[in-house]
Amino acid sequence: MSEVLKIKRTEDAKDLPLPQYMSEGAAGMDLYANVKEDVVLKPGDIKLIPTGIKIELPKNYEAQIRPRSGLALNYGITLLNTPGTIDSDYRGEIKLIMINLGKEEFIIKRGQRVAQMVINQITRPKIVEVDNLSETERDVGGFGHTGI
Structure with missing residues (x-):
């Protein structure tokens, strides 16, 4: 990406690493838990976990927040509203x-890698209402129409 992603840490997160890609081919950069003390997630619990960062995306970009696959597979930890979308005009944590x-x-735990952020370019097409849509071989088939 030739664009710049500006990141600002919150005052209570200066000791945490900035988001970073963990391998050469990684699509997502890891986000860290900015918790003051350990947070216990019991089975079925939903909690809001801060990351300690605010971002400024270039216009026509979004950040998608996604679960980490290892946490999902090994512990059943995931994110609701996934992927979450951070719009280019959002400046909150x-x-x-x-x-x-x-x-x-x-x-x-504080500083634990808990999610990943993927940056994508977006398009905002002109919206046009029509009376008919073009037909395709699939047409209206969905919800498993091609088999298991």
């Missing part, structure tokens, strides 16, 4: 709506 779908309590 990024916070994560986390849920424990697992069978055990999960402890979120």
Whole structure:
């Protein structure tokens, strides 16, 4: 991406790393938990977890907030409203709506990698109402119409 992503840490997150890509081919950069003390997520619990960062995206870009696959597979920890969308005009702190779908309590620690952020360019097409749409081979088929 040749554009610039501006990041500002909140005052209480100066000790946390900035979001970062963990491998050369990573699409998402990891986000860190900005919690003052450990947060216990019991099975079924939903909690809002701050990341300690605010961002300024270039115009016509969005940030998608997604779960980390290892947390989902190994502990049943995921994000509600996923992927969450951060619009280019939002300047507030990024916070994560986390849920424990697992069978055990999960402890979120300060500085733990808890989600990932993917930056995408977006398009805003002109909206035109029409009377008919073009037909396709699939047409209106959906919800498993091609089999399992």
